[in-house]
Amino acid sequence: MFNQVKNTKVYEQIVDQIKAMVEDGTLKKGDKLPTERVMAEDLGVSRASVREALRALEVVGLIESRQGAGNYIKENFGGLLSEPLAIMFMLQESNPLDIYELREVIELETVILATRKRSDEHLEKIKNILDELKENVDEDNNVVLDKEFHYTIAAASGNKLIIDVLEVLSQLIDKFIKVSRKNILSDAENKWDLLSLHEKLYEAIRDRNEVSAHAIMKDHFELIKRYIE
């Protein structure tokens, strides 16, 4: 006769309301949230409960609290979820190489999408990064450019979610893979092999050759895996 009462906690209800406001477009990226006092009054709950909900959204990486200025929906979600994912990863006693393998899994098919969907602007950007990689001698900058090269390919796929997931994996790799990207990229032999693979990858994407792009990306990861293992 009665509906079952859902045992929802106060902070969960607050998170749900914020979620609903995002869903209907009332709240957008970069928007300021009402003050904790106003939220507590509007929702008829304690300020402590509001604060719990806001801190939770902050840990998750969805909002940021600016000293003295209030709480804002984040503009970009770069660091999103990387802390909780790192903890989960440790709890599951996963193999750090799994992170690399998942990155490979995603990039192998993403480069096919990129080859199919890339615009001329994407292609030009990939070419520019490649040219910078060729000229660059700074090892730290090498790491930055290499990441940019791969992200631009992901961006060329047109799938934002793929970029997000690769970004999270990239952070997990930085945390858990002992052999640093810098070592891999700076090793004299790798350096030229990788540069040559990046060049071939650019050509395959330019020529819209999906089969070749996939095969070159595979070679690229084989090289990295030999180094890590």
Next chain:
Amino acid sequence: MFNQVKNTKVYEQIVDQIKAMVEDGTLKKGDKLPTERVMAEDLGVSRASVREALRALEVVGLIESRQGAGNYIKENFGGLLSEPLAIMFMLQESNPLDIYELREVIELETVILATRKRSDEHLEKIKNILDELKENVDEDNNVVLDKEFHYTIAAASGNKLIIDVLEVLSQLIDKFIKVSRKNILSDAENKWDLLSLHEKLYEAIRDRNEVSAHAIMKDHFELIKRYIE
């Protein structure tokens, strides 16, 4: 002369300490956390701060608070991150079809890993689910069995992280894709085509035929995409 003072908030320090205890193995899956009172005393912070940190970890899906029994590290991470990811997904104004595309991207290469690494036990489990799918007439159960079929393939890849990510994508699909799995799976024509594809997929994995497994998985997603679009 001085090191820069890191502007860390109290609840962040608490999360960091819990993370450190997970890292060194003091805390494991299913473990009970100390009471809020004990944590507040040990850490020299207010109980409100402890509660904020705990609620944050709860929203993220890393701990669960059991009524009257205290806080526990979760045993399994099924629902992990799906709420915050759903909010982020809406804020980014992503295309719901991106979720399906990422699922395809991951499963296309995962089935190759599964074909290479699967044990006899995995193969038998896939076969059993296939047999159940063939006999099953209940539409809801169809959805369950279809998910199980794909997860078992992911499990056969030996990469736990892939299973986690597919689980999260599956929840996003349930939230954002209007055409339900049930509709896709129950449509009389699809039903037989999908069953036939699942059977061929099983055979390719059994015969360790990577090329064929990849091609069949591709056909599988083409069929689903025609339906969704």
